[in-house]
Amino acid sequence: MTIRQLPDTLINQIAAGEVVERPASVVKELVENALDAGATRVDIDLEEGGVRLIRIRDNGGGITPDELPLAVSRHATSKIASLDDLEGVATLGFRGEALPSIASVSRFSLSSRRADAGHGSVLEVDGGRVGEITPKPHPQGTTVEVRDLFFNVPARRKFLRAERTELGHIEEWLRQLALARPDVELRVTHNGKPSRRWKGEGDLLSGTRLHEALGEEFARNALRVDHAAAGLRLHGWIAQPAYNRASTDQQYLFVNGRAVRDRSVAHAVRQAYSDVLFHGRHPAYVLFLELDPRRVDVNVHPAKHEVRFRDARLIHDFVYRTLHEALADTRAGIQTGTGMPAGDHAATALSSGISSGHASNTGYMPQSPLGLQVAEARAGYAALYGNGAASTAAPAMPLSQPLPASDDATLPPLGYALAQLHGIYILAESVEGLIVVDMHAAHERIGYEKLKAAHDGEGLRTQPLLVPATLAVSEREADVAEREAATLAELGFEVTRSGPQSLTLRSVPALLAHGDVEALLRDVLADLREHGESRRVAAARDELLSTMACHGAVRANRRLTLPEMNALLREMEATERSGQCNHGRPTWARFSLPEIDKWFLRGR
Template sequence: MQVTYQHIDLWLPERYNIPMHIKKLPNQLIDQIAAGEVVERPASVVKELVENALDAGATDIQIEIQQGGQKSIRITDNGHGIRQQEMEVALQRHATSKIHSLDDLESLLSLGFRGEALPSIASVSRFDMISRHQDADMGWQVTCNGGEISPLKPAAHPVGTTITVHDLFFNTPARRRFLKTERTEFLRIDDLIKRISLSRFEVSFRLSHNGKIIRNSIGNEDKNTQIQRVNQLCGQDFVSNSIEINQQRGGLHMHGWVAKPNWNRAQADRQFFYINGRMIKDKLVGHAIRQAYQDVLFHGRFPAFVLYLDIDPKLVDVNVHPTKHEVRFRDSRLVHDFIFGSIHQSLAETRATHTETVQQATRTELPDYSAMQSGIRFNQSGGSAGHAFNTHTPTQLKEDTATYYQALSQAADQISIPEQSIQDIDDAEFPPLGYAKAQIHGVFILAENQYGLIIVDMHAAHERITYEHMKRKFADQALKNQKLLVPINVNVSNREVAVVEEQHNWFEKLGFEVAVSGDESIVIRKIPALLANADVESLIKDVLSEIVALGSSSAIENQINEIMATMACHGSVRANRILSIMEMNALLRDMENTLRSDQCNHGRPTWVQLDMKQLDKLFLRGQ
C-alpha cells in the first residue's frame, strides 16, 4: 500500500498538525528527560550511586534492594560525605565536585562527572539522602518527591552517605511498564555489582535482596584477595584455566587474566574490561581481543577475560555517551595493537607443560629433556634441532604428508625411552605429554605421564604444528605476490583514499600494490599469490572501512591465515595412518615445543589429561 501524507496524519496526534511555538522546558521535565538517558532501570540507579560512593573514597559499600529495585534501593557508604551547604546543590542539574574546567574534563579519573545522576534519579522517584561530611559533627537529610525538594534537616549518621530511592518511576508509569520481572531486574543489579567489585579490589561490597545477603566481598589489595574475588565472581574454573597478563609498553599498562582458549563460553558473560578503573564495552577493545583469539577459539564460542588497561587519561575521552560505557582513544591504532599483542603473546604459550597437564603441579619451568633423550635438541621456534620437518616448505607439507612421517621417523631414531617402569622415573625427567603406549583406530594416541593418561588427537595436533610452521615461514620472508593481468579499480570514499596513502608501506609488506587513481578511487595492480582466488575487491573494501572505524585492520592477515590453515589441514596426518611408538613420541615432543599446540587451527583441543583420580572414578575404585 502506498503511504501518503494523509495516512501519516491519521497516525499522529492532532497537536502535531498545529503550528508549534519554541519555548523553554520546565526544569522538572528537563530532569525527567535526562533521567530517560541516565536511568533506564533499577540497575542504572545502582550504577550511578555506587560510582558516586567510589568517587567519594568509600572503602565499604552496602547495597540493599527490595523487589528487584522497584520498591526501594538503598546505598550506604563510608566515603568522605557531603557538606551541609552542598546537600541541596547536589540535587541540581550539572552540579558536581569532579570537574571545574576543561582541563579537568580532559584528564578525568573519576567515574562520574556530569552532575546529572542525582537530579535525574530524584525526578522519577521518592528520594532520600542523609550524609555527614568527615569534618562535621552531625549529618543532614534532604528528601525529594518526584523533583520537589523538601527543606534540609539534621539527622544522625556516621561519616559517609546513605541514599534511598523508593518507588522508581512512580510518576512516569510508561517507563515502569517497560521493567521486567523482579528476578530479572535484580539479576541485572547483581551482574552490575559483580563488574564494579572486580574493578576495586580494595573496596568491600555487600549486596542484599529482600533482606537476604547475596554477595559479601571483603576488600583488600593483596594478591590472594584479588584471586579470591575473581574466583568468587567468575568461578574456580575460570581461575584454574586462565593466564595472568602483565604487559607494559610506553604509557600503556594492561594486566589481569584471560581464559585459555579451551575454556570458552557459549555467550559473552565472562568478559570484564576496565580502563583506568572504569568498566567499558568498546568496539575497538572487543575487536582487538577477538583478533587475539582468532585462530585458537572454536567457531561460535566466546573468550573469557578480566582485564585492566591503565592509560594517560588525556589519551582517552570518556565523555562520548550518557552511560559512559563507550570511550574514544586519541591513538586508536596504538591501543588496538597493544591489546591485541599482549593477549596474542600470552595465548601463544598455550602448549603442554607440567602445569598444563596437572594444575596441582608446582613446577613453573619445563624439565630438562637432555637428561633422558640422547642426541635430540630443542629450540624455541618449535620442533627439534636437526628435525627434518623443520626444513620443509609449506608447499611440501601441503602436497606430500609422507614427508612428515619421514621426519617423525628420523626424530624417533634419536629418542631414547627409559627401560625402567613409569613409577621409577623421577618427575623432573618426565616430559609433559609422557610416552606413547598405543594408537586407537589410527586416530588417537594414548600416552602415559606421571599423572595418568594423555589422549592426543593425532590429526588436530599435527594440523597445529604444520600451521605454526607455515606462519613462521611467512613471517620470516616477504609474501610473494603476482601482477594482475587486468588491474582492479575500486570506488572508495575520500577518507579511504587517505588511508591508502597513509598505509602504502603496510599494503606493500602484505604483498599488495595499491595506488590512488582519483579523488574517490584506487587501483590494485598486485596481490599476494595466496589470495589469487579471493574476492580481492571486497577484501580491500573491508580492510579500508575497518581502518577508518578502528584505526587498524587484520582482515588481510586473517584471510591469509585461513588459507594457510586450510593448507595445513589438508597437509596433516589423516585417520588410519599407523605410526610406530617412536614416531608417536616424536609427535608428542613436537607438540610440547609448538606454540598454541593446545588447540588445532579451528579451536578444537588437541589433547586431554585424565589423572589417576579421574580414572579411578570411572571404574568406581576406592568407593
C-alpha cells in the same frame, strides 16, 4: 510556536532518560559516587528488583549539611573545576547529573555525616521537589534511598521488566564492580534477605573474587596477562581457547578502573583469538587497560559506558599483540590457571561446550612463487612421520628403554607414549597421570605453525596483475586507500587513486592471487577505516595454510610406532598454540591419578 525555558524538574526528568534507564543504572551511579567518596564498604538494599527500593549506604567521606542541596542540583560536583580537570578526569563520576536526575523520578532521600560533624543531616526530594535539611543520627558516610522509581513517569515504568530480570541486571553490574574493585566490600540484600557478599580482599591476585565472579571453570582456565609499553599497561586474565562461550557474557574490559565497552579493543581481542578459537564461539576475559587519563575521553556517553581513545590505532595494536603473544605460549602440557583448587584445565576443557566434530576442509595448492616453497615445507614435515622415522629435533624414547617411574619429576610435560587407541588417540604416562592426545589435531597444528613460520621467513610476496583492475568505490573508501597507501603496500596491494570514487589495483598478495582479491581489498579498507589496522590478508593466508596443514596431517587409523608418538609429543611441547588444532578443538587432555582413582573407588 513559542520558545520557552523548560522548568528544572522537567530538565532533570529529560536527563534521567539518558542516565537512568532502569534500577541497575541507579545502583551504578550511586555506588560509583560512594567509591569516589573513598568508601571501603558499600551496602546495597533492594526491594522488588530495585523498583520499590534502592538503598545505598557507604562509609566514605560524607557530605556537609550545607552541600546537600548542591548535591541534588544539576551540574554541581566536587570532582572537576576546569576543562583541564575534565580532560584528565580519573573519578568514576563527574557530570553532576546523576543525583538530580534520579531524584526527579523517585521519592529520594539523602543522608550523610562527615567524620568531624556531631550529627548527620538528611534532605528529602519527592519527584524533584526539594525539601528542607533536617538533623538525623547517622554514622560517617552517606546513605541514599530511592523509592518508587519512575512513580511520576508511568510511561517509563511500563518499560521495566520482571523483578527477576531487573535484579539480574543489578547483579551483573555488581559483578563487574567486584572484579574492578576487589578492595571494596559489597553487601547486597533483596526483599530483606541477604543476597550476596563480596569481601574486600585487596586485589584479584588472591583469586577468590575472580573465582566467585566468573566461576571455577574460568579461574581454572585463566591465563595471567601483564604487559606494559608505550605508556600503556594491559593486565588481567584471558581464558584458554578451549574454554570459550556461546556469547560475550564473560568479557569484561576496564579502562583506568572504569567498566566500558569498546569496539576497537573487542575487535583486537577477537583477532588475537582468531587462530585458536572454535568457529562461532567467543573468548572470555577480564582485562584492565591503564593509560594517562588525558589519552582517553570518558565524556562521550551519558552513562559513561563508552570511551574514545586519542590513539585508537596504537591501543588496538597493543592489545592485539599482547594477547596474540600470550596465546602463542599456550603449548600443550603447560600448566595454567590462577592456582586455585580444582582439577586440570585441559581435561575439563573437553566438556566446555566445544563440538568434537572436525569438518575436513578442501583447498588447493596456489600456483604462485610461494607455492613450491610451501609445498616443500609441508612435504618435508610430513616426512617426519611418513617412514616411521622419529623427529631429529626432539629425540624419541627408544622402544627398549623402560618408562621412568610416574613420580619422576624429569618426565616431560606430556610424558611418554604408552599406546595408540583406535588409531585416533595417543595414550601417554605423565607425572600427574594419563595424557590423551588427538594425533590428527595435534599434527595439524604443528604443521600449520611450521607453514606459517616458513611463509613469514620468506616474507610477503606480491604478484603484479597482467591487466590492472579498476575498482568503483565510495569516496570515503578512496580517501582511506589514498591515505593508507603505504600500509596497503605492506599488505601486498599496490593501489592508486584514479578518481574521486575509483581505485586502480596493480599488484596483489601472491599467495592469494587466485582468490577474490577485490573483495579482500574492500574488507581491508573497511578495517583500516574503522580500526586503523587490518589482518584480513594474514587471516586469508592463514586459512589457506590451515587447509594445507589439515590435508598434510596424519590421518585416523594410521598406526604409529612409540618413537613416532613420542616425537609428536615433543613437537607439541615445542609448538606455539599446540593446545588447540587450527579449528579451535583441543588437542590433548590430562587425567590426574586422583581423578582416575575416583573412577575405581580407590581409597574408600
